[in-house]
Amino acid sequence: MDAIDALQVPKGVVEQLKSCLEQALVAVFGEAFTGTDPMLGPTSNPKFGDYQSNAPMALAKRLGKAPRAIAEELIQQLDVSEFCLPPAIAGAGFINFTLKPEYLEARLSAFQVDDRLGVEAVKKPKRTIVDFSSPNIAKEMHVGHLRSTIIGDCIARILEFQGHDVLRLNHVGDWGTQFGMLITYLREVCPEALTTADALDLGDLVAFYKKAKQRFDEDPQFQEQSRQEVVQLQSGSKETLRAWNLLCEQSRKEFQVIYNLLDICITERGESFYNSLLGSVVEDLEKAGLLVEDHGAKCVFLDGFQNREGQPLPLIIQKSDGGYNYATTDLAAIRYRIREDHAKRLIYVTDAGQANHFAQVFQVARRAEWIPEDITIEHVQFGLVQGEDGKKLKTRSGDTIRLRDLLDEAVDRARADLESRLKEEERHETEEFITHASQIVGISAVKYADLSQNRTSNYIFSYDKMLALQGNTAPYMLYAYVRVQGISRKGNIDFQNLGSEATILLREDAELTLAKHLLQLEDTLDAVSQDLLPNRLCQYLFELSQKFNQFYDRCPVLQAEEPARTSRLMLCDLTARTLKLGLSLLGIQVLERM
């Protein structure tokens, strides 16, 4: 087969093999086996080939035959010669498939002119909302916002690349009791901040917030005033709204500094956006017969949730003072996102501590029949960021770490490391180079360290580990990319112009291993867009870097004779482009030199 055929069969290898197996199952065992899962996956060990089917063992009971006999019959009816070597039966009844070098060569050669590197855009794009980051107005962004921001951005990037229509929403905390207490406090001690722009910077605001919170916790009268202020806000008092607006504007500027640093694009649509819709949420829940008044508050009592005394737990929709809280806002947001934004997939990226809250809100929305069957709603939760002592990450003095400081330190450390290496190697680089490289390495390291862990577990934050040059880190991968660019500089190679005759030839094991991995990008992205676990993409890119480094170690490129030389140059270029694309989906930029 040649490159043209490969282009006409654009489906992933796995899909092709699966459908061949499905056809064989029907051909051998009859129509009753239509739709039987062929149980195809990558092999558990490269010595078994590339893919394995476990179907014979699964079907043994149903067919009353030995697995190996079933495998034998299946193979007879199976024609995969287009892309595989003859399949082999092994062990208890596994069917092992090994891809033909010619097939790999043809597929990869086609990637040469494909910016998407073989990854097809989805046929049915879904309107998807990714709700992430969500800092609170009047507070500084801190470590707690790190994971939501990084993971949410990554998920959005991947879904966008797959062709989905993604709306990235920043559900900022710009409403609620905390706001009331801040305005109440400022009215007392710094009234000009409520009427004049830039009267305070965010640092002051944060200090005031802390004091306000203190007052709120110990002074019942202050509490009451704060609640009243919230009611004023919610009912649209002009003066309060103006003060509120000034505070928001101040915070917004500061958030943007962080988002620029992290290269994050997001649309702000805070809690306040849903303010005018809260009343109808209450009304509709009332109509649906879900609302119960208890101690003056309007609640929905939940199925499967209890308080300490074993009583059913309420979700409070409207407080006894008439104010609304976050559950109400989240319910309004669900409705708005489905009815007005026409979202088909709703994704919330917040910490695991909010799992109860979302489970409760989703339950109420379902019982109110606001979530149609064809719409999925997911809480993408993640664990705590912990210090190296295993406790919640804090500064030495016990304060919360500002996100800004955390990122600055990562960049500073990357810079110190780079400078010491330059000195050691007696290299001289411009200030511009050093600044840029440190910036990319530092920020990438923070992002990659976070994304490379399974998000559901807590994660231990360590500058030393994330900035390490060895292992599963951003610098290791950036270096693999830089190595390719080094080859092109050394050999004066223009990867865009390797000639129309250029073809990929896979002769060495290291070449074959690398080639097979390059072909798995699509499957990897499919998996990530389903389970929303970015660490799988990280794992893929890490393995790609390892396989490239092995190839680099064993196969000379520039010194090789033609046609191997051009073929290897193509493999280098494909690797670099795959790394660049993959890292970009993690929100990480590459460097040409480092």
Place this chain on the structure above:
RNA sequence: GGGCUCUUAGCUCAGUGGAUAGAGCAACCGCCUUCUAAGCGGUCGGUCACUGGUUCGAGUCCAGUAGAGCCCGCCA
């Protein structure tokens, strides 16, 4: 008391119901006259918390036990 998440090598962590459970770090041993050694190869390292169950097959699914973290009525 209830709920959620977790428990895998000395450390940090992967692991789609399938074959002999993997990686990185740390430790130790090798490899630069050859494209950046920020690399590559090798050695050492395991009662997958425990007990049952489902299954042809369980680290993976179910139940229970123990331990850790987080959450649990008017904050978000």
